[in-house]
Amino acid sequence: MLVPLFTYDLSGSTVLRLSMSSPRSSPTLCSYSTVNAKDAKTIILISVLCCGCRGSPDLVILIAMTNSLQIDTVSVQFAGLRALDAVSLTLQRGEIVGLIGPNGSGKTTLINAITGYVPLTNGQIYVSGRRISGLPPHRIAHHGIRRTFQTIRLFKQLTTLENVEAAAVAAGQSRRAASKLAHATLERLALSDRARQTAESLPYGEQRRLEIARALVTAPPFLLLDEPAAGLNESESDSLLNILIGIVRADGCGLLIIDHDMRLIMRLCDRLHVLNYGRTIAEGDPASVRANPDVIAAYLGGRR
Amino acid sequence: MDAGTLLVQWLISGLSLGGLYALMALGLSLVYSILRLVNFAYGELILVAGYTLFLLNPTPIPFLIVVGIAIALAAITSILTERIAFRPVRSADPNTGLITSFALSALLQNAALLFISPRPQGVPMPALFTDNVRIGAVFFAQRDLISLVVSLVLLALLVAFLTRTRLGIGLRAAADDFTMACLLGVNASRIIAAAFAISGLLAGVVAIFWVGRVGTVTADVGTTPVLVAFVAIVIGGMGSLTGAAIGGFLLGFLNVGLQFVLPSDLLAFRQAFLFGIVILVLLFRPAGLIASGRTVDRV
Numbered sequence: 001m002l003v004p005l006f007t008y009d010l011s012g013s014t015v016l017r018l019s020m021s022s023p024r025s026s027p028t029l030c031s032y033s034t035v036n037a038k039d040a041k042t043i044i045l046i047s048v049l050c051c052g053c054r055g056s057p058d059l060v061i062l063i064a065m066t067n068s069l070q071i072d073t074v075s076v077q078f079a080g081l082r083a084l085d086a087v088s089l090t091l092q093r094g095e096i097v098g099l100i101g102p103n104g105s106g107k108t109t110l111i112n113a114i115t116g117y118v119p120l121t122n123g124q125i126y127v128s129g130r131r132i133s134g135l136p137p138h139r140i141a142h143h144g145i146r147r148t149f150q151t152i153r154l155f156k157q158l159t160t161l162e163n164v165e166a167a168a169v170a171a172g173q174s175r176r177a178a179s180k181l182a183h184a185t186l187e188r189l190a191l192s193d194r195a196r197q198t199a200e201s202l203p204y205g206e207q208r209r210l211e212i213a214r215a216l217v218t219a220p221p222f223l224l225l226d227e228p229a230a231g232l233n234e235s236e237s238d239s240l241l242n243i244l245i246g247i248v249r250a251d252g253c254g255l256l257i258i259d260h261d262m263r264l265i266m267r268l269c270d271r272l273h274v275l276n277y278g279r280t281i282a283e284g285d286p287a288s289v290r291a292n293p294d295v296i297a298a299y300l301g302g303r304r
Numbered sequence: 305m306d307a308g309t310l311l312v313q314w315l316i317s318g319l320s321l322g323g324l325y326a327l328m329a330l331g332l333s334l335v336y337s338i339l340r341l342v343n344f345a346y347g348e349l350i351l352v353a354g355y356t357l358f359l360l361n362p363t364p365i366p367f368l369i370v371v372g373i374a375i376a377l378a379a380i381t382s383i384l385t386e387r388i389a390f391r392p393v394r395s396a397d398p399n400t401g402l403i404t405s406f407a408l409s410a411l412l413q414n415a416a417l418l419f420i421s422p423r424p425q426g427v428p429m430p431a432l433f434t435d436n437v438r439i440g441a442v443f444f445a446q447r448d449l450i451s452l453v454v455s456l457v458l459l460a461l462l463v464a465f466l467t468r469t470r471l472g473i474g475l476r477a478a479a480d481d482f483t484m485a486c487l488l489g490v491n492a493s494r495i496i497a498a499a500f501a502i503s504g505l506l507a508g509v510v511a512i513f514w515v516g517r518v519g520t521v522t523a524d525v526g527t528t529p530v531l532v533a534f535v536a537i538v539i540g541g542m543g544s545l546t547g548a549a550i551g552g553f554l555l556g557f558l559n560v561g562l563q564f565v566l567p568s569d570l571l572a573f574r575q576a577f578l579f580g581i582v583i584l585v586l587l588f589r590p591a592g593l594i595a596s597g598r599t600v601d602r603v
Contacts, residue, residue: 137487138490141486141487141489146488175470
């Protein structure tokens with residue numbers, strides 16, 4: 001039996017199949033394709049087999065991490081209220097996108113819609129070309145999307161370690177691998193000392209960090225954070241975000257972040273997406289968004 | 305009797321009865337903490353196991369195998385009730401689930417009355433269960449000691465399962481915050497089915513000793529156990545698994561303790577005293593001994 005040395009979500013990666021007439025000739029490309037989640041394991045197997053046969057003329061090359069989360073004209077209707085109206089947004093791996101807008105503009109609803117927490121009225125959501133909208137929340141999670149909530153939602157009666165382990169186990173890791181990953185993640189977020197304490201006994205700032213540890217443990221390709229620094233003071237939120245950025249850059253995950261702290265958002269994000277009354281009113285780099293008259297009007301009031 | 309003897313008697317009887325109560329409470333609480341559903345048809349799993357004991361008694365199948373079949377049937381019934389009755393109303397109002405559980409309970413009880421018998425049916429227990437054993441100066445029914453050992457072993461296994469296995473951790477996470485667990489990738493249907501299966505298994509084991517105590521099985525055999533289990537999870541703290549176990553043991557010890565301390569002419573009112581104490585506990589700790597911090601409805 002083959003025991004994988006590591007597990008990694010390869011969906012969306014590109015596979016190149018090269019053929020060589022002899023072991024010393026230069027390879028020629030015979031086909032390429034995008035890996036979907038179902039095939040990801042098969043591909044690993046093929047590449048392992050190919051590497052196993054010495055002098056095999058065929059090479060399989062995986063180009064990983066090209067996936068994106070694509071939100072395509074998504075609308076969400078609550079009874080009489082159109083909470084989201086034809087919002088489109090693409091999140092690439094490795095980039096940090098700030099989702100901003102006044103209260104009630106639909107930011108949290110968008111995250112709820114992506115994660116299958118609220119149903120879409122219209123539109124589709126894809127991860128690397130595969131439709132995830134309409135799937136139950138746990139299947140969406142298996143496509144590598146993790147979120148946190150604005151209010152802390154830890155498993156209160158579980159220990160710090162178990163909170164993170166539960167997330168790894170839920171993502172399909174074995175018990176042993178989950179424990180190992182959880183310990184490593186707690187280390188990264190400076191929570192190792194708290195491993196055996198129940199989540200509810202942690203101070204507020206550490207509960208916030210634990211939420212992020214739980215979301216990060218399996219190095220998900222996409223991370224959606226709903227006000228991760230809410231309730232933290234300036235130095236706490238700075239240190240949290242520094243840890244966060246380090247991890248995001250190291251793991252190459254795509255981060256969609258909601259926050260009201262403009263100073264922080266401007267400093268952190270590669271791109272901003274602005275919502276107002278459920279519609280996209282601006283998107284682009286932080287400087288141009290800040291100068292956009294519609295954005296200023298939405299925040300400060302006034303005619304558009 | 306001297307104080308030491310009394311203490312031993314109280315400890316063993318309390319542990320024995322409390323262990324059964326704790327197992328029942330855990331079975332009920334496991335489903336409640338995940339689905340916010342108080343499954344009043346839980347008692348009917350005891351009915352299923354009890355009647356299985358009765359129906360298979362005349363056959364030449366050895367007693368221990370009959371016990372195994374009875375426990376398995378309780379677990380299977382539990383899984384089937386979830387699949388057939390509770391799953392269709394899962395996303396409805398929690399009260400719909402509650403009413404569904406009453407309907408299911410009535411259905412199963414009346415099916416037993418109709419197809420088996422309206423009269424209590426004797427379930428003879430083997431000598432292993434009925435013999436007495438002497439500890440110090442006190443005699444105990446072996447059944448009580450077996451039930452004590454079985455429930456403690458089962459509790460230990462359950463704790464190991466819930467803390468060490470993947471499914472167990474998933475179950476505890478789901479019991480704490482079901483939605484969050486699903487958002488992390490826990491399969492809702494699988495975790496609910498597992499909760500019902502374990503719940504049924506526990507009910508099956510309890511049924512053996514419950515029916516063994518009384519010696520007969522009736523259509524309403526499950527009514528008292530489910531009520532006791534419900535009270536145990538309320539005083540333990542709704543939604544807390546630890547609380548359910550503590551509540552079960554507390555009720556067991558109180559019940560046995562009252563038997564010792566109440567004068568004989570007040571013994572008939574033991575239940576009144578018991579529930580009086582329960583009310584007192586709730587006056588001081590309205591959310592139960594271990595509050596799960598989530599007594600409000602889920603959004």
